[in-house]
Amino acid sequence: MRLHHYMFFVSAVCLGNLVATAQAPAPTTLKDAFRNGFVIGAAINADQITGKDARGDAILVQQFNSITAENAMKWEIIHPRPNAYDFTLADKFVELGLKNHMFIVGHNLCWHSQTPDWVFKDRKGRPLTREALLQRLHDHIQTVVGRYKGKIDSWDVVNEALNEDGTLRQSPWMKIIGEDYVVKAFQFAHEADPNAQLNYNDYNLETPAKRKGAIALVKKLQAAGVPIAVVGNQGHLHLDSPSVADEETTITELAAAGVKVAITELDIDVLPRTWAQTADVSLNIHLDPKLNPYPNGLPDDVQQRLAKRYADFFAVCWRHRDVINRVTLWGVTDGDSWLNDWPVQGRTSYPLLFDRNDKPKPAFAAVLKTAAN
């Protein structure tokens, strides 16, 4: 071997060793893979909160470093009757998060859905006045946020206040209080825990008109001096839509309004749809076998498409990790998902990263890789 060949050989070997020693092993969990970008959360149900679903909890603790209560903190559950709060599940949810050092998200304080009718009425069943409803909203937020002050890191203060055209939904909150109910809800939450991160949360913000409405809302809150920190774009996606470009534009336009962006309820539906893209919980469609094409398992080609779709979406989030502070999946395994029962009851749905047998799907491995790029 000539001298310069030998020198080249030695340098190559040394460099190879250096690279080998510098390379850390590839992360095998979601929370490690994205540690330098954002927290990775899961919405958890009653069985996971109480420990009844031990296998779901094992995945949760191993893979995720943030939790959201899928239902346990909604008004109808936590405050079912006037002056009667039920914190049984919510307390356990918070304990679970604290025990595992997780970023804890409270969902949600003010929503048109899952809020009992009594909230909007007086003792005689007549509609409340603006002042009385504001008082009720204040007391609810003060009680719930106050109880978990310093423990819950982030609150979805107002949920789904917008119509698809970007105008404010004519919910009972809006009809009785007027459009400043959003500002008031944020003020009450801030008063109850000045250090909590406060979010506005909605779906379909990839639709330009709705996104424009969300940005206008953010500006209104900022102008009122209200500390809105985050817009949650829920991320109830479909295999074919919205486009990655629209997802990226949504993140950058929301962030340009001076907030962080969280993906708060991510899932990717692979089942056929005969209705417009929405996450409106009131939609209910009759079960037709054509709408439930994979009752016995997902065909490999669809599984691969799902993996690619997930990887493309996480790649966008990773690219924008300077403004994305959290990505939360709306459930732990496919068996948990609301999409098994919405908007058609009794379908077999495949929208998450772990299957019905608690095994990671190809999408899981595909997602892990996106943080390396």
Ligand code: G3I
């Ligand atoms: O717990 C009861 C059970 O006791 C009863 O037997 C059964 C009969 O229907 O109902 C159970 O409650 C259901 C609950 O989920 C728990 O499974 C409710 O009927 C059902 O309406 C409720 O659906 C939830 C939905 O919000 C409405 O609150 C879904 O789990 C939850 O995933 C979904 O989450 C929403 C977000 O909060 C906001 N964004 C959209 C997202 C998806 O719809």
